[in-house]
Amino acid sequence: MNNRTDVLVIGGGATGTGIARDLTLRGVDVTLAERGGLSSGTSGRSHGLLHSGARYAEADGPEARSCLEENRILRDIAGECVRETRGLFVQLADDDPAYFEAKRAACEDVGIPTEVVDGESAREAVPGLAADVERAMWVPDAVVAPSRLVAANAADAREHGARVRTHAPVTSMTVENGQVTAVTLGGDADETIRPSYVVNATGPYAGQIADMAGVSVAMRPTRGVIVSIAYDGLEPVLNRCREPDDGDIVVPHDGEAVLGTTSVQVDDPDDYEQADWEIERTIEECAAMLPSVADSERVRTWWGVRPLYEPDEAARGGRGISRGFHLLEHADEGVENCCSIVGGKLTTYRRMAEATADLVCNRLGVDADCETAERRLPGASDPSRLDEFVRQFDGQGPTDADLVRRE
Template identity: 70%
Template structure:
């Protein structure tokens, strides 16, 4: 028997699950489907940085301000899904002095707290930093555990009536008279859904979902490698203070650090090269900031694919000097009950969800405010329960595999 929810959300990453939570809290009947477990795409394959906005302050002040505000919200509502570390932007010998100054001024303009320290002070506070360090700038970066964050968000969506189907790939969309009337879903679900509205939150795969409805979402996914090496004791996130380039970030985990990353365009987010030279380049570049990582054993490595919107990437000239998000109302394309949300970053997923939920509620005539910024997520201070939820939603990913333990828990929701 076909389901007939008010809204169908396609995609179980942070944004899609965030949309389901937001709509459920507004009293909307929502069903979410994902072809894999939750967090199986870009979200679960990130480096786990909770952005302060400093990385984008000079290139995209509006996006940086969003990061700052959203990182503060996540600290309030996500509790144990976030680890406070702070961050350092490092200027090494030969780096552009003017870039450091521009970065500092941009952060201050946005309202991002900064503190400039000399190299000796930085090395006293953080052991192992490069002898080539000239100066550093402290910013309020942090680390987020994506698998737990998505699981906690899904728990809240479920608690408020959302239905979540994992391993349920969308196979087709039927459009009649300018509206999606039916979605055929396979896998474990293997049935038909007849929604009033559809949200395409499929990330790097959003273009393929849009094609099923006969509309175009031009995506330009890029692959990026992450390399986790054994290393204990690093406190803050390390960022190279230069124009975005390969191997310019080191993210501390429990007994590891994650080194990242590259940015290489790919045609197919399911089929792309994973050359070892990207691993070598990333290690070598990150070792310029923290030399010991060059000699530490690799624990694991993985690639993620960023869900970048092609027109934005063209405007910015290629490599992501910004990570804004784009909401597309396909009524302009002749499909009145379909919207797509793409781009953005894990830090701003809640805001992305709010944006598209506002649109959906306007179209459905639902008069209810967004409540996601003020409600604490469930179980965020109970790691064992969170890990049971990760297991229940099959949401474990490589980004936080050293933290999340799903091997010794029973799955429950």
């Protein structure tokens, strides 16, 4: 079967479904293809933090400001995809107080609301917090359920005419006269798409998809372990206030807490070691903030792979520096109707989608503005409807498996 479409979006994570939603709201005909169920890649395998920007404030003010803005937008449009928790950056006795001060000052410069409290006040707010917490800083972090968020974006795209193909891996591309003229989907789709434009939004797989089109996207994917434990009563997200390192975040869920994470470069995002030392180190380091997590029951463990862009990583020099995104056109490599969107993070998916949709509309001659910052997602006020979207798109990732109702 041969199907024509204005835009083929490859990748069914937050960015891909966000792009599909944005484009369909602008009247563009879209087909979205995902090799598994939605959220089966990076989006559904995160720790679920909705960044306030505080984590990046001293390293990258503009990116921190973007996080803050998108945090506020998602609270408005995403409803039950977001849990209002706040966040607490904690300074332990061995942590550098100058780093705490630098982060506080940077948050003020960016416009991130903060409140500094002493250790005793922090322990009153968070029972079980370590005795050697000397001070802490409240920030407007929150928690996002990525399975719901991705499925809601896909549902809105579908409602506005998009065709959403899950379990439809790209098996080949045909490039003729500087254009991608055909993309063959396998799996459940088993069809050939004839797009006017192709968007590669496949995260850590962006290099592999680019290769099919005869272009290059240099990726440096890194794996990170996430451990979910049985833990009642934790309200804020806990962040260790130090240079980013293993085991520096604890994210609250209903009856569970999610501990993260490590950062180890991998060659293949589908085939990599899952090392026990990563689990043990993550738990040990998180227990420095919240000691009882060391003895809590482990509910589930998973790894995610970050879609890091090699040139950016090389220029910035390592872990912990802000994760901005990069929108790459491939016309200078001889393929005029194709772009790739890489890097970024879950919090800024909507902004990534808007930038990509702006580019695509410009190339297609579509004169329409982005509406996604103002329009609420379908089902935003109804968790049961959101969970039904997740089921329809086979979109359950491990991050929020305890939050999304199965039936």
